[in-house]
Amino acid sequence: DTAVSQTPKYLVTQMGNDKSIKCEQNLGHDTMYWYKQDSKKFLKIMFSYNNKELIINETVPNRFSPKSPDKAHLNLHINSLELGDSAVYFCASSQVAQGEQFFGPGTRLTVL
Amino acid sequence: GQSLEQPSEVTAVEGAIVQMNCTYQTSGFYGLSWYQQHDGGAPTFLSYNALDGLEETGRFSSFLSRSDSYGYLLLQELQMKDSASYFCAVRDPWTGGGNKLTFGTGTQLKVEL
Numbered sequence: 001d002t003a004v005s006q007t008p009k010y011l012v013t014q015m016g017n018d019k020s021i022k023c024e025q026n027l028g029h030d031t032m033y034w035y036k037q038d039s040k041k042f043l044k045i046m047f048s049y050n051n052k053e054l055i056i057n058e059t060v061p062n063r064f065s066p067k068s069p070d071k072a073h074l075n076l077h078i079n080s081l082e083l084g085d086s087a088v089y090f091c092a093s094s095q096v097a098q099g100e101q102f103f104g105p106g107t108r109l110t111v112l
Numbered sequence: 113g114q115s116l117e118q119p120s121e122v123t124a125v126e127g128a129i130v131q132m133n134c135t136y137q138t139s140g141f142y143g144l145s146w147y148q149q150h151d152g153g154a155p156t157f158l159s160y161n162a163l164d165g166l167e168e169t170g171r172f173s174s175f176l177s178r179s180d181s182y183g184y185l186l187l188q189e190l191q192m193k194d195s196a197s198y199f200c201a202v203r204d205p206w207t208g209g210g211n212k213l214t215f216g217t218g219t220q221l222k223v224e225l
Contacts, residue, residue: 031211041197043155043215048208056208090154097210099145099160099203106154 003027004104006091012110013081020077021107023091031055032074033092033101034066043090049074050096081111114138114202116216123222124190132185132219134200142203142210144176144183149218150196158185158198187221195223 004025013019025032033056034046048056049068063079074091091104116136124130134144143162147155159167161176161183173186187194197220201213 033211041149041218043199043218045212045214048211050209050211056212094211097142097203099143099162099201099213100157101213103154103156 001026004091004093004102006089006104006107008107009105010108010110012112014112015081015083017081018077018079019081019109020075021089021091021109023074023076023104025072025091025093025102025104027093027102029093029095029102030071031094031096032068032071033094034074034076035090035092035103037088037090037106039087047076078109081109083111085109086111114204114214116200116202116214118198118200118216118219120217121220121222123224125224126190126192128190129186129188130190130221132187132198132221134183134185134216136181136183136200136202136216138181138202138204138214140205141178141181142205144174145201145203145213146172146174146185147199147201147215148196149199155199190223192223192225195221197221 031050033048037043047066052068088106092101094101145160146158149155159174171188176183197218199218200216204212
């Protein structure tokens, strides 16, 4: 059984397009996250939701908009994609305030 | 803010013991986590230290000294499959109800025959 799943795994698109990444967890966790990992493998938190409420909103361009329809799902929509958005985006989940987070397989976004 | 430093690369021989260090500067601290990431894979949780001392899980041990703002991950009986990136991460008590993890830059471990 997949714990944290993301779709799609690969996303190749042109500059200026809008795209979405979906995430689902079946662990019963109440907190979900979006991370961005750049080409140097630096992993940085973007957003976090706890029971559908936004609790972490880092300095991210407002072209990025997360949405949590329920506590098992967290989506990320990106408008007007730029070359610098190319990265691997990871979804993760955890029980509230725990040091252990469970990561999805990642979505490799390439903007041409 | 939070900043974490890790050596960029470590090379060791199969069967040996390797220690990967992490020093941090934080405005608040709940605990230190360690994650492993193979190339093309997702980060996977290894260990978490909230208090000073050593935590052991099989071949992996993690140590924390809060007074020195320092921790390390120790891998024993190295295997080729241990070749991966290892990240330390600090849990921030002031952001997101203690849910925010700030990751270090990672150490690339290469295990050789």
